[in-house]
Amino acid sequence: MNMLETDTRTRLIKTAARLFREKGFHGTGIAEILLKSETPKGSLYHHFPAGKADLAKAAASWASEGMLEIIDAAFEGASDFQDGATTLCYKLAKFFDTAQEWQSCPVSSALFDGPGNEEFRDFADQIYTDWTESIIRQASRLGLETDDAGKAAETLLLAIQGGWTMARAKRSSDVLRRIPSLLYG
Secondary structure (H helix, E strand, O other): OHHHHHHHHHHHHHHHHHHHHOOOOOOOHHHHHHHHOOHHHHHHHHOOOHHHHHHHHHHHEEEEHHHHHHHHHHOOOOHHHHHHHHHHHHHHHHHHHHHOOOOOHHHHHHHHOOOOHHHHHHHHHHHHHHHHHHHHHHHHOOOOOOOHHHHHHHHHHHHHHHHHHHHHHHHHOOOHHHHHHHOOO
């Protein structure tokens, strides 16, 4: 792939991810993605042969990579799991503040709002598994036993997903900042 093809592909992915977050899978049309990304229709099908479905998976993967980077950055200098979890929640609250609060999780908006098929659900499951495993690795590094690390990671991600939804409803990132005190006292 040459640099121009990579730029076009990246532009399509980032544009689709933003639009899926704003409007959901079904609320975003191919024509709008092409217009906003300034990309000809042929380029979409060159990079994503199955069209919008392939693009949704690529957008969710791109968003997931960003989340994995946020997880690693949050836990990098943490003194313990609680410290890393708190930093993660604050980083996500800051992201919420810079995005528009009505926007949904970039993974769920691209995959769960998309075609109701097993392939999309399996793809989403793998993304959430990757996030969980990343937090488990951090928890283990910070001294939690394997079973405790798994429970801590799953509890934190469940709280974050629910917290994001509540923050959207309340239009306030404070919900995300309260997660650590609710989980750890």
